[in-house]
Amino acid sequence: MGAGIDVEHLNAWYGTTHTLQDINLNIPANHATALIGPSGCGKSTFVRCLNRMHETNPIARATGVVKMGDLDIYKDASPVDIRRRVGMVFQRPNPFPTMSIYDNVASGLKLNGFRNKAILDETVERSLKAAALWEEVKDELKKKSGASLSGGQQQRMCIARALAVDPEVLLMDEPASALDPVSTSKIEDLIFQLKSRYTIVIVTHNMQQAARVAENTGFFLNGKMVEFNSTDKIFTTPSDKRTEDYITGRFG
Amino acid sequence: MSLEREPEPSSPPTAPSLPMDAAPIHAPAIINFVAASEPVAQEGPPSPIRQYLSARGNGGLADRTFAAAMLVCALSIFAIVLFILTILIARSKLSLAQFGFGFFLRSAWDPVSGDFGALPFIFGTLTTSLLALAMAVPLALGVAIFLAELCPARLRAPISFLTELLAAIPSVVYGLWAVFVLVPIMRDQLGPLLVKYLGWTGFFGGYNFGVGMLTASIILAIMILPIISSITRDIMLAVPVSQREAVLALGATRWEMIRTGVLRNARIGIVGAVILGLGRALGETMAVTMVIGNHPEISKSLFAPGYTLASVIANEFTEATGDMYLSALIEIGLALFLVTIVVNAIARALVWAVTRGAPARSI
Numbered sequence: 001m002g003a004g005i006d007v008e009h010l011n012a013w014y015g016t017t018h019t020l021q022d023i024n025l026n027i028p029a030n031h032a033t034a035l036i037g038p039s040g041c042g043k044s045t046f047v048r049c050l051n052r053m054h055e056t057n058p059i060a061r062a063t064g065v066v067k068m069g070d071l072d073i074y075k076d077a078s079p080v081d082i083r084r085r086v087g088m089v090f091q092r093p094n095p096f097p098t099m100s101i102y103d104n105v106a107s108g109l110k111l112n113g114f115r116n117k118a119i120l121d122e123t124v125e126r127s128l129k130a131a132a133l134w135e136e137v138k139d140e141l142k143k144k145s146g147a148s149l150s151g152g153q154q155q156r157m158c159i160a161r162a163l164a165v166d167p168e169v170l171l172m173d174e175p176a177s178a179l180d181p182v183s184t185s186k187i188e189d190l191i192f193q194l195k196s197r198y199t200i201v202i203v204t205h206n207m208q209q210a211a212r213v214a215e216n217t218g219f220f221l222n223g224k225m226v227e228f229n230s231t232d233k234i235f236t237t238p239s240d241k242r243t244e245d246y247i248t249g250r251f252g
Numbered sequence: 253m254s255l256e257r258e259p260e261p262s263s264p265p266t267a268p269s270l271p272m273d274a275a276p277i278h279a280p281a282i283i284n285f286v287a288a289s290e291p292v293a294q295e296g297p298p299s300p301i302r303q304y305l306s307a308r309g310n311g312g313l314a315d316r317t318f319a320a321a322m323l324v325c326a327l328s329i330f331a332i333v334l335f336i337l338t339i340l341i342a343r344s345k346l347s348l349a350q351f352g353f354g355f356f357l358r359s360a361w362d363p364v365s366g367d368f369g370a371l372p373f374i375f376g377t378l379t380t381s382l383l384a385l386a387m388a389v390p391l392a393l394g395v396a397i398f399l400a401e402l403c404p405a406r407l408r409a410p411i412s413f414l415t416e417l418l419a420a421i422p423s424v425v426y427g428l429w430a431v432f433v434l435v436p437i438m439r440d441q442l443g444p445l446l447v448k449y450l451g452w453t454g455f456f457g458g459y460n461f462g463v464g465m466l467t468a469s470i471i472l473a474i475m476i477l478p479i480i481s482s483i484t485r486d487i488m489l490a491v492p493v494s495q496r497e498a499v500l501a502l503g504a505t506r507w508e509m510i511r512t513g514v515l516r517n518a519r520i521g522i523v524g525a526v527i528l529g530l531g532r533a534l535g536e537t538m539a540v541t542m543v544i545g546n547h548p549e550i551s552k553s554l555f556a557p558g559y560t561l562a563s564v565i566a567n568e569f570t571e572a573t574g575d576m577y578l579s580a581l582i583e584i585g586l587a588l589f590l591v592t593i594v595v596n597a598i599a600r601a602l603v604w605a606v607t608r609g610a611p612a613r614s615i
Binding site: 051056081082083084085087088090094108111112161162165 | 405492494495496497498499500501502503504505508511512513516517519607
């Protein structure tokens with residue numbers, strides 16, 4: 001089951017740039033939540049704060065409270081703990097090129113020292129099935145490099161890799177922006193199925209995509225969250241003029 | 253003809269597709285963008301840029317010349333190798349005829365009676381080089397990991413600079429340092445400790461003068477450390493951030509991230525760095541000559557003096573009297589050449605064995 005995320009007064013900086021300014025947001029469990037906004041508005045920084053990837057950059061810092069269920073992820077847990085529970089899919093597929101497909105998917109478990117082969121086999125199969133890639137790769141799991149797949153397949157493999165550690169939340173930072181339309185629609189179908197089991201936060205440039213996959217949508221602009229509401233509301237009757245301007249294409 | 257001259261179609265630009273047209277949701281009124289100005293067809297002579305570019309030809313000759321020049325450069329490598337090999341064989345004919353390939357397996361080295369063999373020198377070269385690698389590689393990896401992954405940004409430049417400076421010190425200076433610092437330490441401090449704690453292995457028997465195989469190995473290790481560590485650091489820094497993030501996002505610790513996300517991707521390059529270090533160790537002459545003891549013997553004890561292929565050439569070439577002596581020394585050069593090739597081949601084969609079936613190196 002997924003966990004909901006409560007964000008209170010989240011601020012983030014890169015060096016002296018105040019990238020996120022006082023973000024408050026409740027992300028409901030087992031739903032897909034989309035974050036939209038023009039480039040550089042802080043939406044990627046925001047999701048990177050949810051699994052503490054933001055702080056891996058030496059000049060970056062963040063303040064505020066992010067709660068996953070009852071757990072304050074900045075106070076009660078180490079970044080390593082959090083990242084085991086909050087999976088992430090990046091904008092560009094980043095398979096491990098020296099590993100087979102099998103090892104790519106199993107890498108999260110293997111690096112945590114998990115060695116039970118039967119459970120590994122079963123997890124790899126289940127994760128690849130969940131990522132809708134199993135049928136395409138099942139015959140060459142251990143023979144083929146993860147990097148030899150097509151871009152869309154690589155991204156689904158990366159989703160499988162994130163799912164294999166059984167996370168509660170799945171963060172997706174523009175997961176389809178580097179993909180062709182067919183692969184994109186496969187990823188979207190996938191998000192639709194996955195949200196019954198995981199809490200999904202998806203950053204996207206593509207407003208149709210937000211409309212298709214997410215129940216709730218947040219609009220970010222210049223480091224602030226302008227509006228957060230049900231996706232229907234955001235796209236039909238936005239309450240903020242800036243949201244309306246953005247979704248109607250007047251800027252961004 | 254130049255496509256750029258053609259006027260744009262004069263129909264008004266189409267409105268951008270509605271952001272919502274694929275979603276079953278009503279969108280508010282959409283503003284049509286209207287292009288600020290219509291493109292105007294231009295007339296008159298071609299622009300200076302167009303004239304210049306048209307006059308430049310198609311580049312076919314330039315490409316062919318370039319390819320040929322590079323081919324010559326590449327072939328010159330083969331030529332140089334062949335040339336060296338030919339000279340080595342031609343000039344060692346006398347010794348080759350006398351001892352045959354048995355030369356490489358004979359232990360005698362007696363200039364007075366004209367009895368020569370290369371085995372003690374091959375043994376000395378391989379032992380000191382491999383021992384040096386065994387000491388230098390873990391240390392070099394540690395230095396590289398620290399510099400590439402853990403070092404605070406302020407310290408990175410000075411430490412990297414010092415590492416590279418270490419690589420630039422002439423080997424005779426290393427030799428001097430070894431004679432005055434390392435040899436006494438080996439004789440008085442490190443040697444007795446080794447005898448006390450590792451004497452049971454049998455590698456530290458006999459009398460310890462301070463000069464010998466182990467001292468030579470240590471100075472070699474120090475000399476190849478900067479090469480291996482600075483190349484390894486560069487290779488690690490070339491691994492994309494996306495690989496590091498991919499591992500971190502799975503809940504990896506710092507070390508797990510370095511192992512899975514960085515070292516694994518960099519492994520072929522790291523082996524290359526080690527091979528370069530090994531190459532330097534095999535051929536290193538001056539510093540080794542100053543501390544190895546220069547006595548052709550094969551001893552189990554690492555305290556015992558030894559001799560390397562490179563050292564014996566450097567030491568005895570000027571005093572080689574007699575054609576057979578000279579010929580034998582040149583054949584020692586041939587042996588060094590072959591040892592280097594064989595060791596490199598084995599290293600490449602090892603890399604191949606490790607990465608076989610494993611996927612491409614591209615990231």
